Amino acid sequence: MSTPEETSAEDAAWGEVTPEAARRLLVAAVDAFAERGYHATTTRDIAGRAGMSPAALYIHYKTKEELLHRISKIGHDRALYLLEAEADRDGTAAERLAGAVRSFVRWHAERHTTARVVQYELDALGPEHRTEIVELRRRSDAVVRRIISEGVRAGEFDVPDIPGTTLAVLSLCIDVARWFNAQGSRTPDEVGALYADLVLRMVGAPQRSQGPGVAQQ
Amino acid sequence: MSTPEETSAEDAAWGEVTPEAARRLLVAAVDAFAERGYHATTTRDIAGRAGMSPAALYIHYKTKEELLHRISKIGHDRALYLLEAEADRDGTAAERLAGAVRSFVRWHAERHTTARVVQYELDALGPEHRTEIVELRRRSDAVVRRIISEGVRAGEFDVPDIPGTTLAVLSLCIDVARWFNAQGSRTPDEVGALYADLVLRMVGAPQRSQGPGVAQQ
Numbered sequence: 250m251s252t253p254e255e256t257s258a259e260d261a262a263w264g265e266v267t268p269e270a271a272r273r274l275l276v277a278a279v280d281a282f283a284e285r286g287y288h289a290t291t292t293r294d295i296a297g298r299a300g301m302s303p304a305a306l307y308i309h310y311k312t313k314e315e316l317l318h319r320i321s322k323i324g325h326d327r328a329l330y331l332l333e334a335e336a337d338r339d340g341t342a343a344e345r346l347a348g349a350v351r352s353f354v355r356w357h358a359e360r361h362t363t364a365r366v367v368q369y370e371l372d373a374l375g376p377e378h379r380t381e382i383v384e385l386r387r388r389s390d391a392v393v394r395r396i397i398s399e400g401v402r403a404g405e406f407d408v409p410d411i412p413g414t415t416l417a418v419l420s421l422c423i424d425v426a427r428w429f430n431a432q433g434s435r436t437p438d439e440v441g442a443l444y445a446d447l448v449l450r451m452v453g454a455p456q457r458s459q460g461p462g463v464a465q466q
Numbered sequence: 467m468s469t470p471e472e473t474s475a476e477d478a479a480w481g482e483v484t485p486e487a488a489r490r491l492l493v494a495a496v497d498a499f500a501e502r503g504y505h506a507t508t509t510r511d512i513a514g515r516a517g518m519s520p521a522a523l524y525i526h527y528k529t530k531e532e533l534l535h536r537i538s539k540i541g542h543d544r545a546l547y548l549l550e551a552e553a554d555r556d557g558t559a560a561e562r563l564a565g566a567v568r569s570f571v572r573w574h575a576e577r578h579t580t581a582r583v584v585q586y587e588l589d590a591l592g593p594e595h596r597t598e599i600v601e602l603r604r605r606s607d608a609v610v611r612r613i614i615s616e617g618v619r620a621g622e623f624d625v626p627d628i629p630g631t632t633l634a635v636l637s638l639c640i641d642v643a644r645w646f647n648a649q650g651s652r653t654p655d656e657v658g659a660l661y662a663d664l665v666l667r668m669v670g671a672p673q674r675s676q677g678p679g680v681a682q683q
Contacts, residue, residue: 286503368644369586413652413660416645417638424641427585428633435630443630450667 263323271309273299275323278316282366287317287373317370318378324360324367325385331356332392342400343454349396350422350448351441357425358437364426393418397452407453418448480540488526490516492540495533499583504534504590534587535595541577541584542602548573549609559617560671566613567639567665568658574642575654581643610635614669624670635665 266272277298281290292313296306310316335349357364374382394415400406408414425440435443449456483489494515498507509530513523527533552566574581591599611632617623625631642657652660666673 285505287506288502289505409663410660414664417661417664420641420645421634421638424637424644427641428637443627444634446626447631447634447668450670451664453667453673456670 265323266319270299270301270305274301274306274309275316275320278313279320279363279366282317282320282370283362287313287366287370292316314373314375314378317366317373318375318382320363321367321371321374321378321382322385324363325382325389328353328356329385329389329392332389336392336396342396342403342405343449343452346393346396346400346452346454347445347449349393350418350445351438353419353422354425354441354444355437357422358429358440361426361429361431364423368423368426390415390419400452400454405454414451418451421448482540483536487516487518487522491518491523491526492533492537495530496537496580496583499534499537499587500579504530504583504587509533531590531592531595534583534590535592535599537580538584538588538591538595538599539602541580542599542606545570545573546602546606546609549606553609553613559613559620559622560666563610563613563617563669563671564662564666566610567635567662568655570636570639571642571658571661572654574639575646575657578643578646578648581640585640585643607632607636617669617671622671631668635668638665 263272278295296303331352332349480489495512513520548569
């Protein structure tokens with residue numbers, strides 16, 4: 250499913266996971282879950298993809314669900330970190346919202362295989378792990394809602410439905426993971442720039458000129 | 467995964483499928499694929515959910531892939547039909563784009579279980595079926611692009627990147643199937659109305675007043 254270039258881009262996301270064998274197993278699990286789905290994947294498949302024995306897998310992960318939880322936790326932590334870093338910068342609400350969208354979109358494009366697993370296999374998490382992940386998602390939502398609310402209060406944005414617009418902005422960015430194709434015509438940065446512009450329009454922020462004949466103000 | 471109310475809403479989508487046993491098997495396949503994924507589901511699982519024997523299933527469908535193809539074809543035909551019906555109405559480009567978004571969103575909200583299968587299991591289709599479905603998707607994309615282009619030519623819309631904006635509009639609507647929850651606080655019609663407003667903003671269409679203090683013109 251993923252090309253060698255894509256796989257190495259995905260690999261880079263797991264730098265924090267040690268030892269190396271545990272990292273290799275996570276990368277193998279992401280590929281297997283993305284290709285066949287969580288329920289059709291066995292721990293034996295994952296160990297095989299990582300060039301390891303099932304017994305070696307159990308040293309690092311007790312269950313298949315533990316692998317999914319680890320992937321989901323790292324993915325959601327990263328998404329929240331990226332959003333918070335942009336939200337906490339100096340600048341207008343429009344600059345911070347555009348930065349958050351660019352950064353969040355780039356992550357979902359570059360790590361689209363991981364992001365698909367993280368987004369589509371939530372129901373396979375155990376109850377406790379699911380509660381923890383839902384809380385991380387609630388915090389990501391709150392970061393975006395805060396920037397939009399600040400923009401409205403500052404008179405920069407015109408947003409009749411702040412929770413609904415927050416939901417739509419995050420949904421638009423997350424769905425990049427579904428359609429993004431590393432062999433397609435747009436780079437992650439280009440999609441990020443396009444989406445930052447579209448999101449500023451969604452919140453009614455005055456647009457900068459985008460070329461002859463299309464300036465809005 | 468789906469509640470009884472949801473299941474009966476999904477059932478209604480398959481009215482065109484006859485005989486009744488073939489329809490019952492499609493509904494069972496949608497539920498099984500949505501719950502466990504295509505690769506983790508067997509034809510035996512599907513027959514069992516429909517209260518039928520594996521032999522009875524094979525009278526109607528030769529393979530599991532044939533079931534997925536039938537689901538995907540009906541779903542994509544329906545999505546294209548809804549978009550074309552709105553695109554071909556009388557009215558301004560803004561009215562037609564808003565109508566297309568409302569209708570497309572409502573379908574993805576009401577039929578979210580079916581839509582998830584249709585959207586997430588494309589890779590499991592055989593090459594010929596995949597080519598057929600990709601062509602239907604290309605036609606849906608072309609319908610939305612045509613409305614946006616007409617709006618730009620008529621001076622109603624201000625869109626620097628028509629293909630990119632078309633992609634984003636469809637993506638925003640499709641992702642409703644991922645997050646929509648029939649027990650949530652918004653009805654399919656309410657999401658459709660919110661999204662029609664957001665999409666008109668994305669294409670730079672002048673907004674109608676949405677209440678005191680937030681009118682843009």
